[in-house]
Amino acid sequence: MQHRAEKKGIKLARLSEFDPVKTFECGQCFRWNAGENGVYTGVAMGRAARVWVEKDSVYIDADEKDISEIWHDYFDLDRDYGSIVFNAGEYLDACVRYGSGIRILRQDRWEALCSFIISQCNNIPRIKRIIETLCSKFGEPISAFGETLFTFPSAERIAALKAEDLAPLRCGYRASYIIDAARAVSTGALNLDELAACDFDTAIKALKSLKGVGDKVANCVALFGLHNMSGFPIDIWMKRALEKYFPKNFDPKSLGPYAGLAQQYIFFYTRNGKEGKGNEKL
DNA sequence: GAACAGGCAACTC
């Protein structure tokens, strides 16, 4: 409670380098929620943190050891996003200006896989609801900031369940996909750590071997879970933008090794910028 | 009450 009132956080970065609102609201993650005063509370990697903006800086309130051992890496703070440039025309330039400050989080691999399986044919409020229910029913409770939060349940925990155990999530036909994925990960049939280190096409192919994982979800998992910047998920918003502003047979690979970051700028601008008027807040 | 949503799989031709 007094955390919020006093806001005694540690300075994490300059706002120009890391815009937490854009980063949390650009669709890559589902467990950071804005509270009063624009303070975001999130749980990731089994830990809780609060993040907010004051003047031109970003502050974090978290266990001090966790900041250097977990959050620094989670927020990908060693990478200089400002030095990454694209030469693909004015439209992308506008997207980059608009989305400047977005960072691609280094999320837990299993959490990203599970979350993006849930995301299919679904909207963000509902995705968040399903994930929160999943965590509160099967995750571990942790207390932080005077409340009880829940970690994301391990693949092992979910692998031990049956599809009907997930009925309270009301995630429909996705339930069996989640269980299948959890079993593949927990048995080692699908090794996400190895996929994070191997080449892009191999990773996509392996991810798509899971039931319920197609092109879109595989690319989301590659980009947001494996932190493979070649990931280039094309959903309905990206499809519209590519059709309207890019050449007919545009190949994302032409954007270079950070194509996935370009994707995120384009997506964020198309969906939330002047022509976006998305159905969610922002 | 039907159509649809930030997909996928199974099936058709």
Add this chain to the structure above:
DNA sequence: GAGTTGCCTGTT
């Protein structure tokens, strides 16, 4: 290999 349809559920 391109096109169609069912799938759970919540929202419009």
